[in-house]
Amino acid sequence: MIQPKAFVDALTNQGLTKQGRITPGQLDLLEIPYQIVDADSDPDTLAAWARQQLDATRAPVALLVKKGAFANYKSQRQPATQATLRREAALDILLDLAGDAAVVSTPGKTSREVFELRVARGEPQRDFLTVGGMGHTASIALGVALGQPQKRVVCIDGDGSVLMHLGALPIIGSLKPAHFTHVLLNNAAHESVGGQPTVADRTDFKAIALASGYRAYAVAATPDELQAAWQQLAEQPGPVMLEVQITTGSRADLGRPTSTPRDNKHAFMDWLNR
Ligand SMILES: Cc1ncc(C[n+]2csc(CCOP(=O)(O)OP(=O)(O)O)c2C)c(N)n1
Structure with missing residues (x-):
């Protein structure tokens, strides 16, 4: 030892x-x-x-x-869902759909993929990449929506993160930010940290969102469904929830943001105030 x-x-x-x-x-x-x-x-x-x-x-x-202690361990776990859509593919579509909206993304690989997608798409970094504060993504996005009521805010969350601070939902549902889209990327796992299963494959997020005061909910599992669900929700005032059923897994060469959290925060603020 x-x-x-x-x-x-x-x-x-x-x-x-x-x-x-x-x-x-x-x-x-x-x-x-x-x-x-x-x-x-x-x-x-x-x-x-x-x-x-x-x-x-x-x-x-x-x-x-210690870092790397489990690097040689190969997980035997099978994905909990039948989903086929990969998170990075879903995110690429979501960034198209979000357009000029303020994007707040959840910790872990989601934010790492958002960062790399902006690079690959030749777009400036302008998203709030939540670092460390798993569970708080929706509350951060709510704060942005309340401070910038004219802007569309797209919160890109994970199932583990949503379940961690489920209490944020009725707060969002009661304050009713009208331009608030809460995307829940559901892979039924804490994929970023080893794929430990959550209970999100047995959780009725539609019932939770609507009972919390969200005005609409839609679910998608394919690129076409994602486009259609987005259009359907775009016609409603927010807050709305879009659950996207995704598979676990990510690129082996997925990197980490090369800029600091402080730089990312300022890029996000500049984008909001441009
Ligand atoms: C408060 C807190 N606890 C733990 C972590 C470590 N952590 C980062 S991402 C993650 C898993 C997130 O799971 P989920 O929201 O389902 O997203 P996925 O990784 O599946 O994309 C964990 C545990 C953290 N960043 N913050």
Whole structure:
């Protein structure tokens, strides 16, 4: 096992950004015992250690997973849905449909794909790419819609994100921003972080959206259905929800935004105020 102190020193020496660097210190402060997990860790040894700690203290313990620790692990999981539309293809269509709208996209691969699609399409970066704040995408988009009531706001969300802060929906439904389109990319998984299943393949988002006060809902699973559903919803005042059933998976060479979150925020603000 790696010694925590050596781990922290290594992170500090590499000058890594804050959260990864301070997590061991936070755990120390909270007096939560932890072990570092890396590619060479023995799962049985770690599990035995955690079990022994839990039995002794009846209090939380932590396993701090080093970047790349699971890189060689191949998931055996089958996709939970029968969908065939890939997220990146759906996003390409959605960016066409969104046109000049303000786009707020959810953390993980969705925002990474939006960033790369803008590059591939030869368009300037102008989207709010939510970083880290999974679950808050819809609330951020709501804030934009309330601040810019004349602009169409397209919130591109994930099923894991929507389920994480479902309470945002009745707030949106009660404030009723008229130009608000809430796109839910539903792959029934936390695809960005390993494909862990959500319950979104068994969740009635139509009932939830309409009961929350959304004015309309439509669902699409193919490019043609997506175009048709968008047109159908465009005729209604918002807020509206468009569920897009997508498959898991993304390009192996998908990169990360090459500009900073601060740059992206300013590009988004400039786009809104142009
Ligand atoms: C508060 C918070 N918790 C966890 C994460 C790490 N994280 C980033 S994307 C993601 C999964 C998102 O799942 P979903 O919304 O279904 O989108 P998908 O990855 O399937 O496209 C997680 C857990 C985060 N960014 N923020």
